[in-house]
Amino acid sequence: MQFNNIIREIQQVDPEMTERMSTRRKAMKEIAGMGAKLTLAAMPLFLGSLLKKAYGQSGPAQGAVMEILNYALTLEYLEAAFYEAAIAKGTALVPAGAPAMAIKTIGDHETAHVAFLRSAIMSSGGTPVNKPQFDFTAGGTFPDVFTNYGTFLAVAQTFEDTGVRAYKGRAAELVNGGDLLTAALNIHSVEARHAAHIRQMRKANSFGDVKPWITGKDSGIGAVVQASYDGEELTTQAGVNIVNIGGQNISAAAASEAFDEGLTKDQVLAIVSPFIAQ
Incomplete structure (x- = not known):
């Protein structure tokens, strides 16, 4: 043409x-x-x-973009450091074979996300936030996170599910952000795959009655991580109630499973702050 x-x-x-x-x-x-x-x-x-x-339209202000990228970078620091610490424990924590390979792969992805975000921030004239010191016991809430395989996977699931909702919650702020929006959405989808795989690993070991997706606001872990799942029970999208829509037999559980909800910046920071050492 x-x-x-x-x-x-x-x-x-x-x-x-x-x-x-x-x-x-x-x-x-x-x-x-x-x-x-x-x-x-x-x-x-x-x-x-x-x-x-x-x-072409003006995208988000550079200052806002840098803040969002550093926000994402902090979350990726958290995940990358978490898996790095787990991998260092070897088979004393994660069984050899497919489980260890899966955790290694996910860890490599998170490390790549860190490298990408740091590069994107610097190439845009910004300064990457420093890597925080982490306390993966969350002040003693998960004292055996690196000695108990079940606890480790539960925390991993929470981090991954939170990461998915965190990217979703701020993606709209990068509208007209061009390649940065595309990259953020690419990371978002990978985090969702991580979450689904970790959930399957927990299910395979009878560590929780979980599915690859979220039903209602059920974590499959317990009240200790409930903040990461509150709001997922919504059954209305764009003002339309999905339950039994169009005369179809669609339950509230199925309606909630069919859509993921984002988390605000304040909600995410409240969730991850116990894991950041003071």
Whole structure:
């Protein structure tokens, strides 16, 4: 498809496109001026630049972006350090074979997230927050977190479930954030896979009656981690009650399972603060 045809098709969907550009004539002149220099390989890049001119909007303020990235970095520091400490215990904590390989893989992912976020912050002119000192016993709430496999997996599940909701809760603040929003959503989906796998590991060891997803606000762990799950019991989305919607037999449990809810910054900080040494 030629560029002229592409522009015409976009205009059919959005007649105001040319007004958001400097002028259609100028845009066509830019395209014509490329001439033979515009190779097939360069076309997607050129078109992307053109559409950015047409639809580009100011993204979130840099200060806000840096705050969100450092917020995410703190959570990733927490998870990466948690798995690093567990891996260091070897088979005294996590059984050899598939369990140890899974924890190693998840730990590697969290370490990669830390490296990415630090790089993104520095390349954007910001300063990464320092890695805190952690107390994974949460002040004695989980005294055997690195000696009891069941406790370790319970805390791991809580961290992963919280991470999923934390990214979801602040993603909207990165709207028009371009690559940073894409990266945040990419990390969010990986955290969800981690959470599902840890839940399956707990189920396989009879450490909890859990599913790969959350039913209502049930943690499958107990009241000690309830703050990480409060709010997940919602059955209304965008003002629409999902229970028995359209005459279908949809229970409140199924309706809550079908959607995840985000956590606010204050909620997340309240959850993780017991794990940060004073």
